[in-house]
């Protein structure tokens with residue numbers, strides 16, 4: 001039964017139902033869907049529950065269509081039972097491991113839920129169209145989306161990744177993906193090119209008409225889709241409750257989360273949790289050398305006009321962070337016209353500025369920092385030396401920033417990938433020579449040093465047959481989608 005949860009676009013216009021927001025992924029005017037209000041969720045009612053039960057409660061605060069059983073089903077194939085364990089390393093230092101899903105990156109946390117939400121939303125709307133899920137990926141979303149949507153009825157999924165901007169393991173994992181409804185395409189260009197081309201596809205009238213004639217509708221599995229963002233809110237609540245349940249913190253005590261950030265989806269989910277009543281002190285936005293976001297938090301000016309660096313944390317090599325739009329919408333006091341104006345400015349000039357008042361509001365909640373490549377390596381080595389605990393380069397960016405801040409209150413470093421996904425960079429940080437080594441050999445080397453188990457599916461990709469190896473120019477993504485998907489009938 002609908003309880004009347006409604007969504008609005010950050011750029012104005014009519015309200016949409018929760019199911020419509022999930023199905024469409026992005027609002028017709030190019031804005032992002034946000035709930036008309038944040039429902040308060042009393043974290044104390046989540047104590048003692050398991051992860052899926054907590055996730056279910058969070059989902060119900062955002063979606064009023066039938067989601068019975070979705071959270072339970074979504075997390076059944078995660079390793080070791082607990083999808084999001086917080087590991088204690090020191091008195092006030094915890095690492096939240098979000099990489100126990102099928103593809104060993106935090107994207108699984110949401111992409112195991114989104115396909116189920118989408119099917120439920122279509123059912124609620126009586127929508128019989130085929131859904132074509134478009135994904136722009138800097139590496140990890142692509143694989144997680146392919147796995148999540150694999151053979152899901154009524155859907156097909158097409159992933160665009162920067163052909164030279166992902167690791168070899170990431171690329172192979174996508175190229176060898178099984179399933180009858182999946183496709184992965186390399187884009188000549190960087191992630192920002194792929195992301196903006198995919199965003200344009202959603203608002204392209206001609207493409208929409210052609211697809212409609214073929215009975216196909218577009219949706220998004222990127223974190224612009226509210227159905228992707230909301231499942232991420234759950235682990236902020238769950239971690240907090242775990243720390244209270246285990247006696248590490250007192251109920252009501254405010255804690256910090258340090259989040260390795262690229263598209264601003266993960267950390268924004270933390271902000272949503274805070275708005276729903278979770279006792280959070282600071283959300284710390286950790287950037288790599290592409291530090292456009294930490295500059296924004298520092299100075300209130302978003303400026304993407306800068307050199308783009310390829311780093312050892314490729315999932316954070318992003319200059320235009322799509323989810324920031326949802327934050328500036330909130331900071332502006334939910335001023336849709338102003339948000340639309342700033343997004344137009346961003347598109348035209350690559351830059352916009354928020355007011356001093358808005359900046360102050362942001363600083364009440366957000367802190368920031370960044371780590372260059374050397375600091376990232378040092379953080380991997382330090383963490384291993386000090387705690388015998390291995391982290392990947394993305395997590396290392398966050399740890400580097402956290403360490404510099406110090407641990408004056410309980411701090412959760414959010415860990416977003418299994419270190420084996422980035423074995424060459426991790427080995428290098430540990431002082432090992434890897435030149436000339438095959439990837440499999442590197443995984444074994446890392447295993448020898450750390451005695452941490454190698455996830456089987458990561459070894460598996462080297463032996464699998466490549467099914468997809470097309471590349472397109474970023475300017476031809478629209479053309480590609482038209483050719484490939486409007487002929488389906």
Ligand SMILES: *Cc1c(COP(=O)(O)O)cnc(C)c1O
Nearest residue numbers: 140262263264265266315394416
């Ligand atoms: C996607 C990703 C990030 C960045 O998360 P955002 O939600 O885009 O900010 C960080 N680390 C890893 C390993 C990722 O896959």
